[in-house]
Amino acid sequence: MARKNLARKRQSNSKGLQANLARHLLEQKMNRTVTKKKDDPVTKAKKAANKNQKIQPQANQRGLLPFTPEERVLLVGEGDFSFAASLIKGGLIKPENLVATSFDSLEEVLEKYPATAPECIKVLETADIAGVQHDVDATSLIKTLGLSVSKKNKGTRANWLFPTSGKIDVIMFNFPHTGRGMKDMDRNIRDHQNLILEYFRASKDLLNLTNDNVFNDFGGYRTFGQTSDQEARIVLTLFEGEPYLSWQIKSLAKSEFLKVERSGKLEWEMFPGYHHKRTNGVRDTTKPASEREARIYVFDKYKKRLAKKEDGGASDSD
Secondary structure (H helix, E strand, O other): OHHHHHHHHHHHHHHHHHHHHHHHHHHHHHHHHHHHHHHOHHHHHHHHHHHHHHHHHHHHOOOOOOOOOOOOEEEEEEOOOHHHHHHHHOOOOOHHHEEEEEOOOHHHHHHHOOOOHHHHHHHHHHHOOOEEEOOOOOOOHHHHOOOOOOHHHOOOHHHOOOOOOOOOOEEEEEOOOOOOOOOOHHHHHHHHHHHHHHHHHHHHHHHHHHOOOOOOOOOOOOEOOOOOOOEOEEEEEEEOOOOHHHHOHHHHHHHOOEEEEEEEEOOHHHOOOOOOEOOOOOOEOOOOHHHOOEEEEEEEEHHHHHHHHHOOOOOOOO
């Protein structure tokens, strides 16, 4: 009897070992199949394609362009006019919808930027843009643009900057700078805050004058309302980091009843040929522009933003 039980036990153990061995061989076979699939060229190609498809949307992401080709844009503070020229060459705006201005006189522009300004201005003149003006102060736009503040000229052709309309949709100032190099950081910050504050005020005054059909007591300028229900916008472009963060542009805007409607990264690749230059001369900034992070801020009336917040609207975007 004991021998029979022992034989049965051995037989049972043998069956168990055989079963385990069979499972092991099956697992090995499955692993070889998986490995073969991994190494298969077709499988590799499919994986690579899927990976590229996942990455592709990031590669196609574009920075912020704060206007459409159909909108009328006034550029202030142009240096060598390379930004304006890049808009025309890139088809980012219709020529008749662009007025580009510089703080410097034409002679000063050509003296400061002899290698780039003549060609950029030629591009603008050949395209027959709405206007190229010099000696235009971003803190005193109405006066230096040669417009009239008299009531009889408000909203009339006497104050038109564009051939088909007096309305301005966007005023844009890229990389505002006083042009004065100061070692006193606090004073430097205050001077640039004053510059930006005066730019906001001058822009509002200009929009009040040109976009004149419907007035309000809040921000001073109207909804232009012909093809869009957007407000006219005031745009500012700054480098990221210090000292620009210390300028506190959002607080300055709030003091003028303005708020950031949206903001986004400046993608230099969107503006081929655009060279950000020092205000006081031809040299590039301390780093090549393409290596510096910059951001575009779009401001509109504070009242409009409050209404958006109540409706659950989104805030600044990238």
